[in-house]
Amino acid sequence: MIKTRSLTKRFDEKIAVRDLDLDIAPGEFFCFLGPNGAGKTTTIKMLTGLMRPSSGEAIVGGVDIQRDPIRAKQLLGYVPDHPFLYERLTGREFMQFVAGLYRMTDSAFHQHCDELLETFEVLHVGDQLIESYSHGMRQKLSFASCFLHQPQIVVVDEPWIGLDPKNIREVKTYLRDRTREGLTVFMSTHSLAIAEEVADRVGIIHRGQLLHVGTVDEIKALAPGRGKRLSGAGELGSGLGSLEDVFLELTRQAEEGAAPVGGMQYES
Amino acid sequence: MRVRSVLGTILWAKVRVALHTLASVRQESKLKVAFVSVSAGLLWVGLFQLSRMGFRFFEELASTVVGVGGLSLSDLIMARMLSVFALVLFVMLVFSNVLVSFSTLYRSREVWYLIASPISLSTFFLGRFYECVAFTSWASAFLGSPVMLAYGLESSAAAIFYLALLAFYLPFVVIPAAIGSVVTITAVRFLSRHRRPVWLGIASAALVGVFVLFRAQVGPADAESTPSFQSLIVMLTKVQSPFLPSTWLSQGILDATTGAIGESLFYFLLLLSNALVLVWIATLAAERWFYAGWSSLAGGSAVKSNRRLVVSRVLDRLLRHLPEPTRSLVSKDIKLFWRDPAQWSQFVLFFGIMALYVANLGGARSFAGQESWRALGTLLNLGASMLILASLTTRFVFPLVSLEGRRFWILGLSPVTLRHIMWQKFWLSVGTTSFFTVGLAVLSAIRLDLDRTAFVLSVAGMIATTVALSGLAVGLGSLYPNFQEDNPARIVSGMGGTLNFLLSMLYIALVAGGQAIVLFWSGVSTVLNGVPYVWAVTGAVSWILVVTVVTCMLPLHLGLRNLERAEF
Numbered sequence: 001m002i003k004t005r006s007l008t009k010r011f012d013e014k015i016a017v018r019d020l021d022l023d024i025a026p027g028e029f030f031c032f033l034g035p036n037g038a039g040k041t042t043t044i045k046m047l048t049g050l051m052r053p054s055s056g057e058a059i060v061g062g063v064d065i066q067r068d069p070i071r072a073k074q075l076l077g078y079v080p081d082h083p084f085l086y087e088r089l090t091g092r093e094f095m096q097f098v099a100g101l102y103r104m105t106d107s108a109f110h111q112h113c114d115e116l117l118e119t120f121e122v123l124h125v126g127d128q129l130i131e132s133y134s135h136g137m138r139q140k141l142s143f144a145s146c147f148l149h150q151p152q153i154v155v156v157d158e159p160w161i162g163l164d165p166k167n168i169r170e171v172k173t174y175l176r177d178r179t180r181e182g183l184t185v186f187m188s189t190h191s192l193a194i195a196e197e198v199a200d201r202v203g204i205i206h207r208g209q210l211l212h213v214g215t216v217d218e219i220k221a222l223a224p225g226r227g228k229r230l231s232g233a234g235e236l237g238s239g240l241g242s243l244e245d246v247f248l249e250l251t252r253q254a255e256e257g258a259a260p261v262g263g264m265q266y267e268s
Numbered sequence: 269m270r271v272r273s274v275l276g277t278i279l280w281a282k283v284r285v286a287l288h289t290l291a292s293v294r295q296e297s298k299l300k301v302a303f304v305s306v307s308a309g310l311l312w313v314g315l316f317q318l319s320r321m322g323f324r325f326f327e328e329l330a331s332t333v334v335g336v337g338g339l340s341l342s343d344l345i346m347a348r349m350l351s352v353f354a355l356v357l358f359v360m361l362v363f364s365n366v367l368v369s370f371s372t373l374y375r376s377r378e379v380w381y382l383i384a385s386p387i388s389l390s391t392f393f394l395g396r397f398y399e400c401v402a403f404t405s406w407a408s409a410f411l412g413s414p415v416m417l418a419y420g421l422e423s424s425a426a427a428i429f430y431l432a433l434l435a436f437y438l439p440f441v442v443i444p445a446a447i448g449s450v451v452t453i454t455a456v457r458f459l460s461r462h463r464r465p466v467w468l469g470i471a472s473a474a475l476v477g478v479f480v481l482f483r484a485q486v487g488p489a490d491a492e493s494t495p496s497f498q499s500l501i502v503m504l505t506k507v508q509s510p511f512l513p514s515t516w517l518s519q520g521i522l523d524a525t526t527g528a529i530g531e532s533l534f535y536f537l538l539l540l541s542n543a544l545v546l547v548w549i550a551t552l553a554a555e556r557w558f559y560a561g562w563s564s565l566a567g568g569s570a571v572k573s574n575r576r577l578v579v580s581r582v583l584d585r586l587l588r589h590l591p592e593p594t595r596s597l598v599s600k601d602i603k604l605f606w607r608d609p610a611q612w613s614q615f616v617l618f619f620g621i622m623a624l625y626v627a628n629l630g631g632a633r634s635f636a637g638q639e640s641w642r643a644l645g646t647l648l649n650l651g652a653s654m655l656i657l658a659s660l661t662t663r664f665v666f667p668l669v670s671l672e673g674r675r676f677w678i679l680g681l682s683p684v685t686l687r688h689i690m691w692q693k694f695w696l697s698v699g700t701t702s703f704f705t706v707g708l709a710v711l712s713a714i715r716l717d718l719d720r721t722a723f724v725l726s727v728a729g730m731i732a733t734t735v736a737l738s739g740l741a742v743g744l745g746s747l748y749p750n751f752q753e754d755n756p757a758r759i760v761s762g763m764g765g766t767l768n769f770l771l772s773m774l775y776i777a778l779v780a781g782g783q784a785i786v787l788f789w790s791g792v793s794t795v796l797n798g799v800p801y802v803w804a805v806t807g808a809v810s811w812i813l814v815v816t817v818v819t820c821m822l823p824l825h826l827g828l829r830n831l832e833r834a835e836f
Binding site: 048049050051052069070071072073074076078080084086087088089090093097098099100101102103129131 | 272274276277278280281284285288289292377378380381382383384385386387388559560563752
């Protein structure tokens with residue numbers, strides 16, 4: 001559902017994302033992990049058409065987002081870390097605005113609007129101006145608007161800021177349930193615990209390079225001191241350590257320049 | 269099943285936002301709303317009266333000159349005045365559209381949202397373009413309407429004049445907006461952000477080019493060797509190039525007024541067709557170049573710039589004698605200002621306008637022989653310089669506190685008092701603006717060849733005004749901060765910014781009144797029989813000092829109290 005081929009973004013001399021190859025299947029919940037400045041947001045911006053890649057391609061739902069951006073974006077939903085919302089619109093007016101952008105019919109809008117506002121618990125403030133919303137309420141409205149046009153793929157950038165634990169659980173559950181119905185989720189997060197809980201597969205990026213991709217168990221199997229070793233990687237071993245241990249070890253090795261990236265080799 | 273068009277949706281949302289913004293006025297302080305409304309009304313009426321007096325003056329001047337072949341010279345001069353007004357409006361709209369289209373197309377936060385949506389670039393552009401047109405044309409409509417009403421009344425125009433005005437205005441304002449968008453989109457696409465000196469050079473060259481062209485077209489180069497009325501007619505005639513939209517506007521409206529409907533329709537269609545073609549060209553430019561330019565602009569800040577480091581070092585060196593934390597605060601404010609193209613580009617434009625103003629003052633020396641003209645010239649120069657300062661402080665100083673925005677907690681948590689932060693912003697404003705405005709006062713006084721009293725009055729008046737208006741802008745900026753908005757132009761366009769500008773005008777009127785007593789003493793002394801000149805000077809200076817202290821200190825006090833009560 002999401003494919004990238006040698007996706008690269010350069011800012012003059014600096015390479016923010018280098019030769020990224022990803023292949024994410026329909027209905028998959030994919031978590032993208034990496035330290036600050038690793039290239040997660042740049043990748044998301046290229047996937048959503050917010051930034052033009054320097055080279056390579058990003059394909060969403062079988063459509064190259066650079067070649068046919070409008071068709072690709074019809075398939076996409078996007079929740080940014082700090083959502084932009086028109087402060088001087090009401091929540092319902094904002095939903096109506098989004099419906100218009102996606103060319104939804106009035107009946108489709110009315111069918112889904114209140115349902116989503118209720119699901120994300122902002123129905124009671126639907127007729128209030130967004131400027132009166134708390135950060136969490138804005139984030140929930142952002143989620144509600146993202147699902148309004150029934151996207152096939154949802155790209156979420158660090159969505160937990162401002163949400164309370166109850167809301168976090170509800171959003172996680174909602175996303176998980178929707179993936180069972182065929183929705184593909186690409187989520188960038190710093191929260192390793194959440195990634196461990198919800199992700200089908202995890203990708204770890206550091207300094208613009210993809211270090212590893214695999215299921216949570218495959219990644220955890222790389223935990224230090226448990227038998228398996230990575231060729232040239234030194235410390236990593238096998239066994240089910242915590243995702244946090246593996247993440248820290250992989251990024252540490254990459255900083256020391258020891259780890260081969262992309263297609264890592266295992267040896268028993 | 270009804271599906272609203274995407275462009276219709278975007279415009280619908282904008283109208284809703286505008287309506288909610290208007291409705292939110294109910295939540296503002298009633299005193300503030302009343303003051304702003306009354307002041308705006310007075311400003312409108314004042315402009316109307318001033319324009320009426322001006323048009324009447326030219327009409328009377330024309331009536332003293334014998335016409336040729338039964339041609340009414342007063343009609344001729346009134347027609348030419350309309351062309352001048354239209355040309356000035358057109359040039360101003362082109363400049364303001366270049367600036368506004370940059371922030372609307374590239375800097376606004378909703379651009380990110382819209383680009384992520386499945387809308388074509390042409391739809392995106394048109395949505396933003398209409399916003400640009402509305403944003404840049406409302407002020408010209410507000411300030412232009414009293415001038416045009418005065419013109420209509422003084423030239424005894426029929427009702428069709430006002431109808432034609434309304435019909436011609438829309439295509440007329442679209443043309444500079446389209447030109448502004450094309451210039452901005454092309455510049456962002458092809459000029460690297462790392463080549464700021466190139467940008468500055470091009471902007472300066474464009475400004476000088478416009479000035480030279482304007483001088484060549486309308487400049488009274490031989491004003492001293494020909495009779496003033498003839499030179500006025502010649503000068504006014506030169507602004508009527510058949511290639512200028514301002515000519516189409518003025519000629520079309522005049523033709524409608526005189527009943528030449530066919531000619532009027534021709535000019536209307538000329539305006540409309542050019543507006544449509546230019547919008548089409550701007551849309552093509554957006555489709556072709558916007559995304560690439562925006563994409564490179566969005567990601568360029570990751571790169572280290574050696575030049576930026578050098579500038580930082582020079583700045584730090586210049587500020588090294590300031591104590592901490594003032595040095596850090598000043599350094600931060602200056603760096604943020606110069607790294608924001610929306611800020612420095614407008615500042616350069618202000619500077620250019622000031623330079624043009626000083627360069628043009630030479631022509632006013634021809635009035636130097638008559639005392640009343642000389643006093644009037646001095647007072648008008650003071651008024652113009654103070655108005656430039658009022659625009660500077662409203663546009664650049666008023667938003668300083670608001671621009672701290674969501675970062676205010678950093679200052680709030682630091683061991684620096686809010687009083688210290690406010691005074692730092694006040695002195696930064698006084699220091700930077702006085703460099704330009706006091707320089708302007710000195711230069712213009714020299715250009716006008718003022719005597720010693722008028723010279724001292726001009727320069728001292730400008731220093732007092734700089735202090736007063738800086739205090740007013742920092743104070744009101746703290747009293748009515750807008751921490752949600754990152755765009756300084758939009759912060760200024762709110763109620764607080766409007767109030768700041770209106771109070772600045774009030775201050776200028778009060779100070780100019782004091783100065784007028786001294787400058788027109790020979791006339792005033794006949795009314796105030798027996799009052800010595802030195803008393804008049806002392807009275808005027810005391811008045812200016814009192815008004816200055818109140819204008820500076822009261823808003824600062826109220827603003828500080830508001831910030832201390834605020835929760836971040």
